[in-house]
Amino acid sequence: MNMQQAIKMTAAESALVDAYTAQIGDLPGDGAVLSLRDTLVHELRTAGLPTRRVEAWHYTDLRTLLRSVPAADSTAFSERVEAIVPGASVLSVRNGQADLKTLPEGVTARSYSESLLDGSAAAGLAVLGADDAIGRINGGLVRGGLEIAVAEGAELKAPVEIQVVQSHGQAHTRFPVSFGAGAKATMIERHLSTSAEPSFVSSVSDVTLAEGADVIWIILQQQGPADTHLGQIRFDLGKDAKLHLFVINAGGKLVRQELHGKASGEGADLTLRGINLLGGDSHTDVTFTLSHDVPHTTSSEIIRNVVFDRAKGVFQGKILVAKDAQKTDAKMACNTLLLSDDADLSAKPELEIFADDVQCGHGATVADIDHTQLFYLLSRGIPEKKARAMLVNAFVAEIVEELEDDEALVEALEGVISAWLEKHA
Amino acid sequence: MPAVQETIDQVRQIDVDQYKYGFETKIEMDKAPKGLSEDIIRLISSKKNEPEWMLEWRFEAYRRWLTMEEPSWARVRYPKIDFNEIHYYAAPKGTTGPKSLDEVDPELLKVYEKLGIPLREQEILAGVEKSKIAVDAVFDSVSVVTTFKEELKKAGVIFMSISEAIREHPDLVRKYLGTVVPQSDNFYATLNSAVFTDGSFVYVPKGVRCPMELSTYFRINEKNTGQFERTLIIADEGAYVSYLEGCTAPQRDENQLHAAVVELIALDDAEIKYSTVQNWYPGDKEGKGGIYNFVTKRGDCRGKNSKISWTQVETGSAITWKYPSCILRGDGSRGEFYSIAVSNGHQQVDSGTKMIHLGKNTSSRIISKGIAAGFSDNTYRGQVSAHRKAENARNFTQCDSLLIGDKCGAHTVPYIEAKNSTAQFEHEATTSKISEDQLFYCLQRGIPEEAAIALIVNGFVKEVIQELPMEFAVEAQKLIGISLEGSVG
Structure with a gap:
């Protein structure tokens, strides 16, 4: 984007910049983190939110769609709720403060605000590219979250649920989570709201799987009907690591869920499953990129969309196969039930292939009930x-x-x- | 799995250093000075003896173009084009429009002989009764000859260069020109609207089935020129026409720009078949030279039950940027797109189609096959959309790509947009899924799966290509055998 000159900011852009200005001195971070925050907010101010002219945001013109942003309020969080799966350990974040009451064996965690304060969070705060609006907003405004490590060889018996419960206002959280070699775990990243008041949530999870780790990661988005949810998960799969990523969108007014991954060890395998339940006047965008960087990696993606009322659904999926990533096997499918004539679905299942001995396929269907x-x-x-x-x-x-x-x-x-x-x- | 040897050999035969049409013809030319300005446009318009309204139309486009920015979304890279370093008009001396064959410079005729393009009607007739083809030959900026005009006239078909049509059938041209690709459509279409020099005009009247194949053969010859042709084809109610387009250019170190606009209009129950064998000079092994092929092609199925089908065989050009599209406006209309794009050397292809479903019960089908070898990049980019009122819109898309070697790239970028619940869209890019009924039929008869898949895909492609006349389809014929074994999706 060539937008060095200042743009006329929209109400939402001003609100985000104002939220930052109002919290200067209060947002955690050491020198490096604070200056990075400044840069990110400055970029937001000069480039603005992305429009449909930015290819990655073609179907979600955030600048037009994001009309307003509720003011930040340090009391906007709600009490934690029951775990969705009985017996799961719940870790929650309230106004940036981590609640670590119940840590299962083999798991260590600390509040992300500590990593911001001691500067160890700085490297992870970098955006993924010029179009990474979520990384930018979150990096500028993040107050806290959880830094979790699952020990090598640990096998968690019950799921771990990471809860962000909001009643209004804003929440900007981060979850760097690492799984040691051979670790086995089920994680549930759950975002919900307890009131009909609008809230604005941005959340970035940064997940790394060491050799042979086997992880189920579920993103359960249950925000309220007036909420904006900007979610992002970054994942990096080591040798023979297996990630089963499951995304369920069952709420929110304006939702963008980004999933960006790398298969960087031989034998790595990703299974992505997505269910998007869309109704009302909501706009929900799931954008996925996976880069197969080394030979012998596999992935399989299935996205199912059900679109009612006047809802708009978007799926963008991009599989990259690097030059030397021979024997990659990748399959992507996006199936949609479009159940209303006022509803809308756009899909862009992309392949970008630079290796000649691979198998990649994608399929997309849109139809009414058979x-x-x-x-x-x-x-x-x-x-x-x-x-x-x-x-x-x-x-x-x-x-x-x-x-x-x-x-x-x-x-x-x-x-x-x-x-x-x-x-x- | 990697591509099979047979395919590799076939692709090699059409590699960039095998380009056969790279010869240059020394012919005295009448050129406009380099650069683009209102004066140049006035000059082009006066060379063509155009009426005032046409000049105004060009100016309107030019003024618009000055405010536009070159698009950058396509997956192609090239140095910035200096639009003032191009001659916007170049014609063989003394030729301002088509003449009878006896008057045409024999040097020019030799060019077409060398290219294997039949221009002498009697020769064509004397030969074995193949399909008869009427040809409009465009050399740089002018149409030099149009054959079978008289015979077509008897059937009521108008086939002539667009410059002639502007003078002789201004009402038709005014009624349809720019109605499918508006002057302001995109950067290159707008540039074309300002400076187009020649191209073909076809009008097939109500209920007439055009008695022969029509074709235009484009040749770029002169240095530092750009070719900006404009083609307008109208099939009136119940009419049918099949039109072919071929193109070649000499081998040169510098890049040349070709920015054409093609508009097709099909009224009620009409059908237009448009085929292209694109063989512009692709540049050399190192990626030096070659044509920039930035083309806007769009068909408007304006009438009910009308049909437009695009077939393209793309082997040439350094850079290709084109998306022959169908606007399915009429109820029950149908659009088709069949494409084989082979890229070699340092070629870059970003091509595909758009099927815009607007009317009720419209259907479309896209079959695209991309093969990338050498250092090339081959991108399929296609859009399928159903608007709110497009009840029962149906689309089937299948795009396969094949990579030969590890220095090239194959990319697929489909855009699928549905706004009606009765729409049924299917997009797929895997060989294993092609028409399972057919596959089952073959397997049941003892044909191994791989052979069966090749049979089905090639059988289909063959059907398309064989409809192209031999003269245009030498390259296309070679491609028939290319199998999709080792397709990467």
């Missing part, structure tokens, strides 16, 4: 409304069932889906 399936159910005496609900449910529940090893988890996620469909379908 009429033959509907007919089948109707002919068996099931009323249309119920039959439709069954088919929609089956369309998304199918991929939840892949997590069959953990029954409680499957049940919890199915519960979230059913509850949402009950309300919207």
Whole structure:
């Protein structure tokens, strides 16, 4: 972007810059962190929020869509809620302060504000590129979060739930999480709000998996109907590491969920599953990039969108295969049920391939409910409304069932889906 | 898996250093001075004896162009073009428009003989009764000859250079020019609107099936020139026309710009088939020279049940930037895009299509095959969209790419946008999924899977290419055998 000259800021841009100015002196950080914050906010001021002219934001013109940003309020967080999976340990962040009451064995954690204060967070605060608006906003305003390490060889019995519960105002959190060699864990990153008041949330998770680590990471976004959620997860997979990344969007008014990963060790494997339940006037964008940097890595992505009402859904997926990454096997699919004539779905499943001995495929479909399936159910005496609900449910529940090893988890996620469909379908 | 040897050999045969049409013809030319200004536009317009409204139209585009910025979103890289270093008009001396064949400079005729383009009607007729083709030959900035004009006239078909059409059929031109690709459409289309020099005009009246294939052959010859042709094809209600376009250029060290605009209009129940064999000079092994092919091609299925189909075989040009598109406006209209793009050497291709579904019950199909070798980059970029009222829009897209070697890149960038719940879009880029019924049929008869896949894909491509007349499809023919084994998606 060639926008060195100052632009006329929108209300939302001013609000973000003002939020920063108002908190100067209060935001944690050492010299390096503070000067980095300054740079990021300065970039936000000069470049503005991205518009549709920025290719990565083509379908989510943040500058137009983000009308307003609620003022920061240090009392805007809510009490923690019950873990979604019974028996899970809950770690929460409230106004930047980490609550580390229940740490399971094999897990160490400290408040991210400490890493900001001692400067160790500085390197991770860098943006991923000129178009990384989320990294910029979050890096400028982040107050805290959790820095978590799962020890080498640790096998966590119950899931760990990271909770960010907001009632209004703003929350800017970061979660650098590292998994030692051979570690095995299920993490649930859960964002929710407890009121109908608008909140503005940005969150960046930075996940690294060492050799042979085997991790299920679930992002459960259940923000309120007036909320803006800008989420980002960065992940780096070492040799033979396996990440099962599961994203469920079941809330929010304006949502951008970015997933940026690297398969940087041979034998690394990513499974991405996404379920986007979209209704009302919401706008939800899931943007995914994965770069296969070394030979013999595999990935499989399935995204399922269900779009009701006047909702707008976006999926952008980009698989890069580097020059020497021979024998890469990558498959990406994006399937959408478009259930309303006022709804909207845009998909951009991209491939960028520089190696000649690889297998990459992508598929994308957009359609209404299959009429033959509907007919089948109707002919068996099931009323249309119920039959439709069954088919929609089956369309998304199918991929939840892949997590069959953990029954409680499957049940919890199915519960979230059913509850949402009950309300919207 | 990597590409099979047979494919590698076939691609090698059309590698950049095998370019056969790189000869240059010494011919005395009449050129406009270098650079672009209102005076140059006035000069072009007066060379063409254009009416005042046309000159105004050009000026309007030029003024708009001055305010525009060169697009940068495509996956291509090239040094900045100096638009004042180009001659915007170059024509063989004494030629301002097509003449009868006897009057044409014999040197010029030799060029076409060498290229294998049939210009002498009697020779064509005397030969074995192949398909008959009418040719409009455009040499740099002018159309030098148009064959079979009289015979076509009898059928009511108007086929002539656009410069002639502006003079002889101003009402038709005014009614349709710029209605598919507006003057302000994009940087290069706007530049073209200001300075276009020649191109073809076709009008097929109501209910007429054009009795022969029509074609235009574009040749860039002169140094430091740009070619800016403009083609306008109108198929009136119930009409049918098949049109072919071929292009070549001499081998030169400097890059030359080719920025064309093609507009197709199909009214109720009409059908237009537009085929291109693009073989501009691709540059040498080191990536020096070659044509910049920045083209805007768009068809408007304006009438109900109309159909437009684009077929392209792309092997030439240093840089290709083109997206032949269909606007499916009429209810029940259909758009098709079939493409084979092979890039070698340092070629860069960013090509694809757009299918814009506006009417009810519209359908479209995209089949694209990209093959990258050498140091080239081959990108498929395609958009499929269904608007709010496009009930029952259907699209099927299949794009495959193949890489030969590890210095090249293959990219796929589809944009899928649905705003109607009855839309059904399918996009796929895997060979294993092609038409499972057909695959099953072959397997059941004992044909191994790999052979069956090749058979199905090639059978399809063959069907498309074989409809191109031989004279235009030497390269295309070679591509028929290229299998998709080792396709990377």
